[in-house]
Amino acid sequence: MSVLEFIRETLKKRKMHFTLIDPAKQEPERAGRLAKELEEIGTDAIMVGGSTNITTELMDKTIIEMKRNSHLPVIIFPNGVQSISRYADAIYFMSMLNSGDRDFIIGNQARGAPLIKKLGIETISMGYIVVEPGMTVGRVGKALLVRRDDKESAVGYALAAQFFGMSLVYLEAGSGAPEPVPPEMVNAVKMNISIPLIVGGGIRDRMSACKILDSGADIIVTGTLVERFSDYRERLGGIISCIRGRGNVEEHP
Numbered sequence: 001m002s003v004l005e006f007i008r009e010t011l012k013k014r015k016m017h018f019t020l021i022d023p024a025k026q027e028p029e030r031a032g033r034l035a036k037e038l039e040e041i042g043t044d045a046i047m048v049g050g051s052t053n054i055t056t057e058l059m060d061k062t063i064i065e066m067k068r069n070s071h072l073p074v075i076i077f078p079n080g081v082q083s084i085s086r087y088a089d090a091i092y093f094m095s096m097l098n099s100g101d102r103d104f105i106i107g108n109q110a111r112g113a114p115l116i117k118k119l120g121i122e123t124i125s126m127g128y129i130v131v132e133p134g135m136t137v138g139r140v141g142k143a144l145l146v147r148r149d150d151k152e153s154a155v156g157y158a159l160a161a162q163f164f165g166m167s168l169v170y171l172e173a174g175s176g177a178p179e180p181v182p183p184e185m186v187n188a189v190k191m192n193i194s195i196p197l198i199v200g201g202g203i204r205d206r207m208s209a210c211k212i213l214d215s216g217a218d219i220i221v222t223g224t225l226v227e228r229f230s231d232y233r234e235r236l237g238g239i240i241s242c243i244r245g246r247g248n249v250e251e252h253p
């Protein structure tokens with residue numbers, strides 16, 4: 001089963017949680033141990049990537065350790081050609097739809113596509129929309145940030161992703177954002193699209209996760225939680241229990 005099929009099949013039964021691990025923020029061995037722990041806690045997949053200091057060697061070593069320690073699907077969350085690793089299960093073939101820099105919309109993608117083809121990595125097409133405050137990814141990607149009160153623009157970008165034939169839409173507040181994307185915006189986007197909606201950035205506890213899920217997110221992503229909170233096991237457990245308590249629940253093996 002491809003990673004996209006796994007996502008689609010799981011979403012027929014329940015919502016999902018993905019964990020973002022930035023390979024530049026810890027040694028590959030720690031990333032491997034984290035993957036094992038995250039699998040035990042119940043995350044559904046690991047996204048690997050970051051906005052700065054990413055090299056192919058670091059991606060390779062980190063993903064090898066994750067695959068050695070867990071059965072979780074590993075999806076590359078790329079910031080450029082240097083993020084492409086032959087060891088991943090899939091790569092988001094993503095476009096930052098509201099970037100002001102063509103490299104982030106189509107340039108890096110065109111440069112990386114031949115290598116992805118050569119390595120035979122599964123591609124999952126995704127429209128990526130950066131909402132205020134956007135944090136590092138907003139700055140690096142020169143995002144023309146969607147204002148937090150501008151639901152119409154978010155809906156427009158998300159629908160454009162769907163009409164382009166993309167498989168997923170990602171609403172991003174930026175890693176480390178003080179608050180997640182507003183629930184009203186999540187809801188407006190969800191009401192208008194029929195492809196799965198991922199929401200990430202600033203989700204740190206059960207209450208904010210539940211709010212985003214109830215507003216219509218199909219998949220929520222957390223990253224900073226594992227990096228900066230010593231009680232991340234309890235926090236993640238709470239977030240995942242919210243996911244398991246929503247929708248057509250079926251226990252994940």
Ligand code: 1GP
Pocket residue numbers: 020172173174175176177199200201202203221222223224225
């Ligand atoms: C970043 O949405 C992810 O791309 C995760 O954000 O680090 O704030 O959880 P946090």
